[in-house]
Amino acid sequence: MFRQTWAPRTATLGGNLTLELHAPPGRFALLSVSPALTHIDLGARGLWQLDVASSVQFPSVTMPATRRHDIVLSVPNDAALRGVDLHWQAIEVDPGATNAVRVGNRATTRFQ
Numbered sequence: 001m002f003r004q005t006w007a008p009r010t011a012t013l014g015g016n017l018t019l020e021l022h023a024p025p026g027r028f029a030l031l032s033v034s035p036a037l038t039h040i041d042l043g044a045r046g047l048w049q050l051d052v053a054s055s056v057q058f059p060s061v062t063m064p065a066t067r068r069h070d071i072v073l074s075v076p077n078d079a080a081l082r083g084v085d086l087h088w089q090a091i092e093v094d095p096g097a098t099n100a101v102r103v104g105n106r107a108t109t110r111f112q
Contacts, residue, residue: 004104005031005090011109014077018070021090023063028093031058031071033086037106046103050089060093081111100104 006020013104019030036051075081089106 004029004092004102005088007088007107007109009096009109010112011075013075013079013111014079015075017075017109019073019088021061021063021071022067023071023092024094025063025065025067025092026095027063028060028095029063029069029090030060030093031088031090032056033058033088035084035086037087045101048089048103049106050087062079075111084111085109086111104106 004022006022008017008098011017017020019031023029032050032055034050034055037049038051039106040048040052042048058071063069087106087108090104092102092104094100094102
């Protein structure tokens with residue numbers, strides 16, 4: 001596993017949440033988010049840790065020359081979110097490789 005996804009440990013209700021995706025230029029990054037965890041061993045590709053049934057996928061991103069893509073999300077000012085954890089994980093796809101898919105790390109953000 002490699003570090004590909006960065007998320008703050010906490011996010012403030014009513015504020016913004018900035019996520020960072022890191023991968024080599026020209027590769028695709030596919031970010032997912034879920035409130036629940038699991039462990040699915042994908043062998044050499046890595047360990048998928050997000051619950052598949054509750055996960056939501058973001059549109060794929062082609063990584064720029066800077067090797068970093070930021071996603072800025074608005075956090076609703078809703079007290080029901082206080083204490084909720086969201087888990088983020090991405091996969092990297094190298095369109096020029098035979099073994100093209102790698103699973104990145106999991107990051108967790110708690111709303112407060």
